[in-house]
Amino acid sequence: MTTISMAPKTLSGGWKEDNLYSVAYDVTTRMVTGLFGAVVPFDDIVHSDTNLDNHYLGAISQELYNSIGESISNPVSLAFWNTDNTLKVRKILVDAGPGTYLDGKREAFVGLNNTVTLIPKCVDQQGTVWNDVTIVQIKNMGKLEVPMSINGQAASAYKGTVANGEPVSFQLQQQGRATIRFKISVPELSTLWLSVYPELYAYTDEALAGLTAWAADQTA
């Protein structure tokens, strides 16, 4: 599985099994904006920003600690404190589909015949797909200047949709780099989006022949 993700920042102090934690969240958007821990029980922090509130969590798993930390620092993930007093984490991830590879030097997806297949999906911290998100919106960020066919559509249609967790193909029609956007609206949070911007790269004929030969070797 290939996941587009920026390296999460390390939270100061790190996770400790016996530490007790509290989250700060924005009362309007419900988004978690801070995570505080201490070795002894502590009073909730009073924020000067009156749009912030706290909720005491107590001991939490390292997995949840990392997920909350990632959501604070990484735009592909968010954690939010629900009105029913539950904490949720949602991420948007992208897997590579068949005939699609990550060019490490270019940090971009490439594909046989310059066709890249990607599988966008909205998941929780365990990687489980959230079925309540049915639609992932797609946009070619370069619009008509960087032509590509999305799922067989004409290149002039630079937007499209795909079902959550289903593959979508991009036939790149111009050599070079392209950026696309996958976007989901978070059902629990009326105005918030989660978006991720994978980069694709269309090879020259010569480089494409090299990729085709390399891919054939992998399956031989």
Added chain:
Amino acid sequence: MSTTHKFSVPYTHGMIDALENLDTTSISDVYFSDNKFGSARSIFNGTEMFDELYAVREKYGIKVHYLVNPSVYENEFYSKVPELIEHVKEIKADMITLNNTYLLRANIINDFRVGNPNIELKNSVNNLVRTLKDFVFMHQVLHMTSIIVDRSLNRDLDTLTKMSNYAKQHDIKITMLVNEGCIVDCKWKQWDDVIISQIKFQDDRSVTDNVHNKLGCISYFNQNPAEWLKTAFTLPNDTGKFDGLVDTIKIAGRNFPLEQWHRVIDCYQKRSGNVRFGDLLSTSGDQKLSRILVNQISDLGFNELTKNCKTVCGIECDHCDKVYKQITRNFA
């Protein structure tokens, strides 16, 4: 991976190893200063810096570019000009940035060329070459054939096009500083320049830092977050607007940690928007905006509406304010 532009990149300690993962063929030069005649004399890396600069030149053919542009010169400076000329020769610089318009008018490049016949000379972005008239003046009066234009030109393609047309007729190269994030025609700038020019290596900066942080742009951006979006910059995924107009893109970031330095140059080379806004600029501001990806900003139509807006913020345009509101509503 190559683009149509060359890149002028800042020196940072350890860069020689990080260059392996960048497109070095598109990097023309690495610029630096020292504590003798350079600007930002509080940053001094000693002989270790020069060793690394020469190694970078040897390995990649990247030119060594010395910044001699303090904005405030002491009166005694003019008696030290022969010393400056000798110093440039001694440090084996390939390029010089000099903002002193007296010395430029005196054609000091001829003196530099005694030591290095191929040395190149640029003016400073702080010479504020903002209009076509400024540009022509730099060429006709100050003899410049490689001109760094004012930061405001990031959002003024009409004037930049006029400069480019003149440049092509007279074989002049244009450089654009793209990620400084300074306020256009900033009212704090002259005082910042005084601080930068006068503070030297190992000076106590606590008082001036306090003044700068509490009464300058940093607190202003924190109190008025959208103002940071109105500063002079071009996002990496928008540099295509300079194709055919600009020869060299200058990247700010002499104070960047190595990882950030690499990420910023890489994104400009790839024209990628997968970099955080706060990592990109050499100024700092609102935390929410800092964490936002450049792609998220450009997704809101930012590039199209600021390409040629001429920074007419306020009554004529409030686009950046709207983008900031959308960012905080949809992402933050």
